[in-house]
Amino acid sequence: MSNALQRYPNIAALHQALSSRQLSATELAQDCLRKIELHAGLNAFVHIDADLTLAQAREADNLLATGRGSLLTGLPIAHKDVFVTQGWRSTAGSNMLKQYTSPFDATVVHNLRAAGCVTLGKLNCDEFAMGSGNKHSAFGPTHNPWDTSAVPGGSSGASAAAVAAKLVIAATGTDTGGSVRQPAALCGVTGIKPTYGAVSRYGMIAYGSSLDQAGPLASSALDLVDLLDVMSGFDNKDSTSAEHCKGVPNAPGRIRDEFNEADKSFHSNATQPLKGLRIGVPREFFGEGLSSEVAQAIEEALKQFEKLGAKRVDISLPRTALSIPAYYVIAPAEASSNLSRYDGVRYGHRSASYSDLEDMSARSRAEGFGSEVKRRILIGTYVLSHGYYDAYYLQAQRLRRMIVDDFQAALTQHCDVIMGPVTPTVAQPIDHNQNDPTADWLADIYTLGLNLAGLPGMSIPCGFGTGASGKPLPIGLQVIGNYFDEGRLLAVAHQFQQVTDWHQRVAGQA
Amino acid sequence: MALTDQEVARIARLARLHLNPEQLTQAQTDLNKILGIIETLQSVDTQGVEPLAHPLASVSDVHLRLRDDVVTEISSTERRDALMANAPGASKGLFLVPKVLE
Numbered sequence: 001m002s003n004a005l006q007r008y009p010n011i012a013a014l015h016q017a018l019s020s021r022q023l024s025a026t027e028l029a030q031d032c033l034r035k036i037e038l039h040a041g042l043n044a045f046v047h048i049d050a051d052l053t054l055a056q057a058r059e060a061d062n063l064l065a066t067g068r069g070s071l072l073t074g075l076p077i078a079h080k081d082v083f084v085t086q087g088w089r090s091t092a093g094s095n096m097l098k099q100y101t102s103p104f105d106a107t108v109v110h111n112l113r114a115a116g117c118v119t120l121g122k123l124n125c126d127e128f129a130m131g132s133g134n135k136h137s138a139f140g141p142t143h144n145p146w147d148t149s150a151v152p153g154g155s156s157g158a159s160a161a162a163v164a165a166k167l168v169i170a171a172t173g174t175d176t177g178g179s180v181r182q183p184a185a186l187c188g189v190t191g192i193k194p195t196y197g198a199v200s201r202y203g204m205i206a207y208g209s210s211l212d213q214a215g216p217l218a219s220s221a222l223d224l225v226d227l228l229d230v231m232s233g234f235d236n237k238d239s240t241s242a243e244h245c246k247g248v249p250n251a252p253g254r255i256r257d258e259f260n261e262a263d264k265s266f267h268s269n270a271t272q273p274l275k276g277l278r279i280g281v282p283r284e285f286f287g288e289g290l291s292s293e294v295a296q297a298i299e300e301a302l303k304q305f306e307k308l309g310a311k312r313v314d315i316s317l318p319r320t321a322l323s324i325p326a327y328y329v330i331a332p333a334e335a336s337s338n339l340s341r342y343d344g345v346r347y348g349h350r351s352a353s354y355s356d357l358e359d360m361s362a363r364s365r366a367e368g369f370g371s372e373v374k375r376r377i378l379i380g381t382y383v384l385s386h387g388y389y390d391a392y393y394l395q396a397q398r399l400r401r402m403i404v405d406d407f408q409a410a411l412t413q414h415c416d417v418i419m420g421p422v423t424p425t426v427a428q429p430i431d432h433n434q435n436d437p438t439a440d441w442l443a444d445i446y447t448l449g450l451n452l453a454g455l456p457g458m459s460i461p462c463g464f465g466t467g468a469s470g471k472p473l474p475i476g477l478q479v480i481g482n483y484f485d486e487g488r489l490l491a492v493a494h495q496f497q498q499v500t501d502w503h504q505r506v507a508g509q510a
Numbered sequence: 511m512a513l514t515d516q517e518v519a520r521i522a523r524l525a526r527l528h529l530n531p532e533q534l535t536q537a538q539t540d541l542n543k544i545l546g547i548i549e550t551l552q553s554v555d556t557q558g559v560e561p562l563a564h565p566l567a568s569v570s571d572v573h574l575r576l577r578d579d580v581v582t583e584i585s586s587t588e589r590r591d592a593l594m595a596n597a598p599g600a601s602k603g604l605f606l607v608p609k610v611l612e
Contacts, residue, residue, distance in 0.1 A: 103592050196565045210564060239574045240564070325548040336525060343526070345605050350598035357608050362528035374527055378537055379544050381525040382513075395551050397561030402554075404568045438543050454565025483569065 004031045005166040006506070011075065011223045014169060018064055018074045025060035025074030029053050029118050032076040036120065036167050041148065044158040044167060045078070046139045048121040052087045056118045063116060071226055073116030078168045080159050081122040082129050082205040083109050083214070088119070092205045093127040093137040093155075096348045096368030106203025107235050108172055108214050111252075115230040120168050126155035127370045128339065129174055129207045132182055132440050133428070134158060136372040141430050144187060145507035147471040150427040153183030159217050160187035164507045170218040170227050176208045177327055178422070178447025180215040181459040185422035185476025188461045190493065190503055191217040192224050195484045196454030197242035198250065199228075200235030208334040209240075211327075211451040220503050221460065221493035228486060229255045245484035258487025259494075266495055272309025273495050279310050280415030284320035285446055291425045297463030297475040298421050301496070305419070308495055315410045315418070319403050323449040326403065328441060329383050329396035330452070335373075336380030342368060375437060404453045411482045417492060418480040421446055426465040426473035446478060456486050460493045461502035474502070512542050 004023060008014040017023040033050055060074035084090040084102035091097045105113065113119070126136040134142040134157025142158040144150040145165040152161040156173030160183035163171050173180040175193035184191030193215045201212055216227035234250040235241045242250045248257075266273035281302065286295060306312060344350040344364030351363035369377070383392035410418060424443055433439040450457045459476035467473040477496075481489040497503050513521075518538045522529045529537060564572045583589070590603055599606035 100596055103595070236575075236577070239576070242566075319554075322550065322554060325551045328544065329548050329551065340526070344598060345607055346594075347596035348598070354608065357610055358526070359528070360608055362523075362526045365526055366528040366533075369527070374529075375537070375540050375544070377525050377527065378518075378521050378541060379548075382521050382541065383548075385521065385524060392548065392551065394561045395554070395556060396548075397563060398556035398559040399551060399554055400565075401559055401562035401568055402556070404562060404565065408569060436543075437540060438547060441547065452565065483566065 003035070003166070004028050005169060009504070010220055011071065011169060011218070011226050014075060015071050019069055021064065025057040025064060025118060026054060028074060029057035029076055029120070032120050032168060039165050039167060042143045042145060042161055042165060043140050044124055044142050044162045044165070045121045046081055046091060046093070046124050047089045049088055053118060053120055056113075060116055060118055070116050072112070072230065075117050075170070076120050076168050077112060077117045077170045077172070078120045078123050078159070078162055079109055079172045080125050080156050080174060082125060082174050083172055084203045084205065085109050085119070085122065088122045090122070090205070091138070092129070093125045093139060094368065094370065094373070095138040096342050098138065098349065100347060102203070104203065107200035107237065108231050109203065111230050111233065112172070112227070123162055123171060124158035126157065127373050128205065128335070129155040129176055129179055130335065130372050130376055131155050132178065132444055133430070134183070135430060136370055138370060143430070144427050144473070146188065146473050147427070147467050147469055149429055149469050150467050150473060151186065151430050153186035153427060155179040156217065157183045160184050160189050160191065163187070163189045163217050163219060166506065170216055170223060172214060172231070173217050174204055174212060174214050175451065176211045177331060177451050178444050180217060181422050181447055181457055181476070181478060182444070184217050184459040186427040186474065188474030188502070188505060188507070189217050190220055190224060190458065190460050191215060192228060192458045192486065192490065193450065193456060194228060194232060194486050195242070195245070195456045197240055198232045198245065198456070198484065198486065200233070200238040200241050202235055202237040206338040208331040209338060210334060211331060220497055221458070221490045222497070225256060225259045225487070225490050229253065242484075255487045255490070259491050262488040262491035263494065266491060269309065274305060274492065275309035277310040277417065277492065278313050278415040279305055280313050280315035280410050280418040282315050282317040282320065282410070282418060282420055284317050285420035289424045289445070290421060291465065293465035294421050294423065294425060294475050297465065298477060301462040301477045302419060304496060304500060308499065313415045315414050317406050317410065317449065319399065319406055320445065320449060322399055323403055323452055324442060324445060326396045326399045326452060327444070327448040328379070329392050330400065332376040332380030333384050333393050334380070336377045336384065339373070339377055372437065400452045403449055407449065407453045407455060417489065420478050422459045422476040422478040426467055426475060429468045450480060455483060456481050456489060458489055458493055460496060461505070462500070463502060513538060513545065
């Protein structure tokens, strides 16, 4: 029964095997647990509890045996460790929460559980989702399955690595500045960051609340439809949860319906399914810093879309470079505020020695947080402090509006979707930029604008480059849509994946 | 404009992060480097542009919902204990902190 996920590599095949009882959910969970053990060197999982997993698998088997299973019943998934879970520890990759166990499940966790998914455990990530290489975790770095000397990306690095290594069929991630799309690109998997408000943030350990959105990672756009459809939905427990999306209630079924509708319309033209689709290609995404191999892979992907009938339109997002300073003011400001809750009193690490209440908090925080988190708290505290608030924080928020306006001008006047690279290069070695903590920030240039604007975006595999060690490493194409266009975006990506096989390549077998 | 060591110490105090002299020096280097990145904001003419806090607020009418101020969960000692189980110091339903009043 080994390598079930290689034999049944997508949700449809796995569901077929499970519902016809060729494979039981328990056997499948055991198979995944073995494979996780075998790939322990990737350091993808931070907490596994086989008893909890197998209990969920037995429940799934009961449902499947009586014909009450749904499409996702019995599917092995895992959660980024910023989603709180009952049973499994919830650490956000931090020593601050090393022992934390949540009294409740995050809404995303609850929704996937209710749909029948079986949780394999919790996935490593950059501490409090701050980082883009999974290097800033209290539990050590996660390795890229394509080349273990390279990063898997971040902050949802282990989510992408676990899917790429076929340890699980899918994983949850969160995206504050690219943290779903960038690791998906660097590990050769498909990931989507939905529109801000589409998925509930309840139970997602907060980083930058006006930017944070949860999204799934899997091996194809088709699988993401099934996952995102049940993950999303209005949630009264999140004050920024969207009640309606383009006039349609934010509820399961919305994304699937939109996907089906778009997919059906594409089918009406057999040879050129994407006829009429205008793809905006922002010239600012192809400037200095973009490696030639990434540029070439993106170019090839765009040609493929043209073959499918789409029309390429040159567009400008003039403030692309300014999204870096805007993001690195707004996100740290929100982080410094969000992370003030870790005071060593109600939960989290408490220092062993202190003189008074304030000293207890200050020492607990200094010991519990890692260096990247402390840097962002400090800069966030500074830009919110008296005398600097206007110059930095409000200025960044004004720029944020201008960035939103740039995207809207493009998406309402010139194109239907925007495409470009996700990252300037393939995955870097784990020790890259070790002495310059902010150098990695600059590589986020293509992903940050989307979070500032709250728009949905995907990464889909579109080729390979060569890593520092000489091994092939995946390249991702970013596909950006207008607000609440998730279903249509996934349908566009699905067209590409029907005529390419980049998403089917398996790490170690490229 | 570079941050002085006193300014960095003040920021660390505001952030409730206890940093030793060596860490403060490192933080000063890091923060000044970061300021180098974010300073470019100042070059943008944003006159007349309203700050945007919620990403969808420029394209739709966004309002933050407030819940009714009513009890929504049944309270019990067990529930309270479960919610306090992660506290580093707790006793009889209270969070314990160092003495604040002599």
